[in-house]
Amino acid sequence: MTDVLQQIVPLLYLTSAVLFILGLKGLTKVRSARRGNAIASLAMLIAVVATLLDLGLVDYRWILAGLVVGGAIGGVAALRVEMTAMPEMVALFNGSGGGASALVALAILWLEVIEPGHSGTAASALGGSNALTAFLSILIGSVTLSGSIVAFLKLSGRLRGRPGFLSARNVINSGTTLVALGIGFYMTFGAADPAAVATWAVALTAVGLLLGILLVWPIGGADMPVVISLLNSLSGVAAAATGFVLDNNVLIISGALVGASGLILTQIMCKAMNRTLGHVLFADFGDDDTDTGDNEYTNVRSFSAEEAAMMLEDASSVVVVPGYGLAVAQAQHVVREMADILTAQGAKVSYGIHPVAGRMPGHMNVLLAEADVPYEQLLEMDRINPDFKTTDVVLVVGANDVVNPAAESQPSSPIYGMPILKVGESRSVIVIKRSLSPGYAGIKNGLFEHDNAMMIFGDAKQVLQDLVKELKELA
Amino acid sequence: MMGVLLVGLYVFVLACFVGFEIITKIPPTLHTPLMSGANAISGITLVGALWAARSGEAKISSILGALAIACATINVVGGFLVTDRMLGMFGSRKDK
Numbered sequence: 001m002t003d004v005l006q007q008i009v010p011l012l013y014l015t016s017a018v019l020f021i022l023g024l025k026g027l028t029k030v031r032s033a034r035r036g037n038a039i040a041s042l043a044m045l046i047a048v049v050a051t052l053l054d055l056g057l058v059d060y061r062w063i064l065a066g067l068v069v070g071g072a073i074g075g076v077a078a079l080r081v082e083m084t085a086m087p088e089m090v091a092l093f094n095g096s097g098g099g100a101s102a103l104v105a106l107a108i109l110w111l112e113v114i115e116p117g118h119s120g121t122a123a124s125a126l127g128g129s130n131a132l133t134a135f136l137s138i139l140i141g142s143v144t145l146s147g148s149i150v151a152f153l154k155l156s157g158r159l160r161g162r163p164g165f166l167s168a169r170n171v172i173n174s175g176t177t178l179v180a181l182g183i184g185f186y187m188t189f190g191a192a193d194p195a196a197v198a199t200w201a202v203a204l205t206a207v208g209l210l211l212g213i214l215l216v217w218p219i220g221g222a223d224m225p226v227v228i229s230l231l232n233s234l235s236g237v238a239a240a241a242t243g244f245v246l247d248n249n250v251l252i253i254s255g256a257l258v259g260a261s262g263l264i265l266t267q268i269m270c271k272a273m274n275r276t277l278g279h280v281l282f283a284d285f286g287d288d289d290t291d292t293g294d295n296e297y298t299n300v301r302s303f304s305a306e307e308a309a310m311m312l313e314d315a316s317s318v319v320v321v322p323g324y325g326l327a328v329a330q331a332q333h334v335v336r337e338m339a340d341i342l343t344a345q346g347a348k349v350s351y352g353i354h355p356v357a358g359r360m361p362g363h364m365n366v367l368l369a370e371a372d373v374p375y376e377q378l379l380e381m382d383r384i385n386p387d388f389k390t391t392d393v394v395l396v397v398g399a400n401d402v403v404n405p406a407a408e409s410q411p412s413s414p415i416y417g418m419p420i421l422k423v424g425e426s427r428s429v430i431v432i433k434r435s436l437s438p439g440y441a442g443i444k445n446g447l448f449e450h451d452n453a454m455m456i457f458g459d460a461k462q463v464l465q466d467l468v469k470e471l472k473e474l475a
Numbered sequence: 476m477m478g479v480l481l482v483g484l485y486v487f488v489l490a491c492f493v494g495f496e497i498i499t500k501i502p503p504t505l506h507t508p509l510m511s512g513a514n515a516i517s518g519i520t521l522v523g524a525l526w527a528a529r530s531g532e533a534k535i536s537s538i539l540g541a542l543a544i545a546c547a548t549i550n551v552v553g554g555f556l557v558t559d560r561m562l563g564m565f566g567s568r569k570d571k
Contacts, residue, residue, distance in 0.1 A: 044519065065544075
């Protein structure tokens with residue numbers, strides 16, 4: 001029986017790895033995405049069953065306790081979460097993934113080095129490469145855990161979203177990284193008795209947690225898409241490192257897939273902001289030698305919802321450009337309601353989505369999908385930009401920097417070079433905004449002074465509700 | 476010993492390439508479900524956590540293992556469920 005199992009378990013792991021890849025492949029198309037997710041969850045089930053078979057008859061008390069508690073928390077969170085809160089949710093999941101990897105590596109250290117009272121280094125007990133990857137797993141996992149918690153606090157508004165200016169933060173961060181690496185190497189190859197290994201492992205975890213906080217703390221709200229993608233990637237790398245500790249290929253493969261996924265998203269987000277990853281992590285935004293210019297506005301025309309509704313009534317093509325303000329105001333449903341009225345009147349309505357609109361990759365798409373907006377109407381920046389010239393009305397809802405023409409026209413602007421949605425090329429632009437206060441980049445938006453731009457000041461949801469009311473009255 | 480590590484590295488590097496190939500093809504519309512799905516997949520550390528918690532005794536390693544199981548299960552259950560919920564919304568207009 002055990003012989004047969006020993007043959008079957010590796011095959012089950014192989015099946016699981018293949019299904020993970022097929023599941024991800026399903027995510028490349030909207031139509032097959034849901035099935036892809038189901039395939040990936042089947043892969044997970046197979047991997048868990050294989051592991052339980054491999055373990056054989058053991059004491060299941062701790063295992064059951066962990067499964068029940070984790071399953072309950074995860075299940076309730078997944079079913080309760082609002083779509084507007086997805087960035088926070090993903091941040092927390094990144095954190096618990098990283099935390100799980102660090103905990104596994106710590107548990108292995110205790111199980112095989114510290115508790116048996118092994119006299120010698122961790123490297124001599126586990127083997128050099130396994131001990132080294134255990135160290136990496138603890139470090140990356142704890143950085144991911146604390147970094148994600150800080151990201152969560154910022155995203156949910158419990159911590160200031162604006163970048164904090166820690167002077168000399170680069171010196172502090174590189175110093176902390178060096179200390180963490182030093183402790184890790186000493187824990188692995190230096191400490192030669194169980195008590196010492198335990199002490200250094202705790203120290204490594206603590207410094208890792210501190211490093212995660214220091215790294216994410218100074219990063220501001222609009223850079224969150226980059227940070228959240230990077231933490232996503234790290235949670236995968238931590239899982240792969242755990243795979244090396246256990247010599248388990250399913251962990252290595254799945255971890256690599258997640259690591260690659262997060263890294264690609266990080267790249268896409270950086271490109272969409274015309275910034276490098278290093279700049280996001282290590283430079284304070286706007287602290288380069290750039291000119292933020294004059295923040296005074298002239299020639300701003302403020303309109304009422306009634307006037308805007310009349311313009312929309314006449315329009316035969318309308319593009320909605322949503323931003324983070326849409327998510328904050330939870331205005332996705334009323335946007336859809338307005339679009340439905342316009343469509344019923346014969347107008348063509350689509351949505352122009354900037355890659356970094358919102359606080360995480362794809363944030364706007366999920367919000368609008370929740371409001372039943374057909375995904376065919378959600379157009380990427382490169383697709384929609386040539387269309388603006390022939391668009392009657394662009395409605396900018398809670399977006400600012402991603403439509404700022406300074407990115408194209410002012411080489412001295414901190415956002416110069418960032419690809420933007422060229423809404424100014426359309427016949428008229430309606431901007432719904434709380435006030436004239438600058439966006440994340442802290443600079444003036446020349447669009448608001450354009451002759452074809454009109455501002456409606458107010459909460460996005462309230463203004464849109466007024467628009468819907470006016471449109472209904474006009475009809 | 477080095478043999479196992481080397482095989483592991485081969486697997487890791489090749490899997491990274493597979494990941495890059497597939498994920499660059501995922502459209503921006505699906506980037507949020509991709510992240511939450513990736514969250515669920517990174518819950519694969521559950522496999523390692525099960526190993527770590529296999530002894531029923533009240534030892535530090537078992538407690539760490541049980542905590543790891545809880546964290547990883549949050550990812551697995553929560554990640555797959557919330558991804559499914561989101562993807563259900565993407566399809567809803569079509570099904571009507």
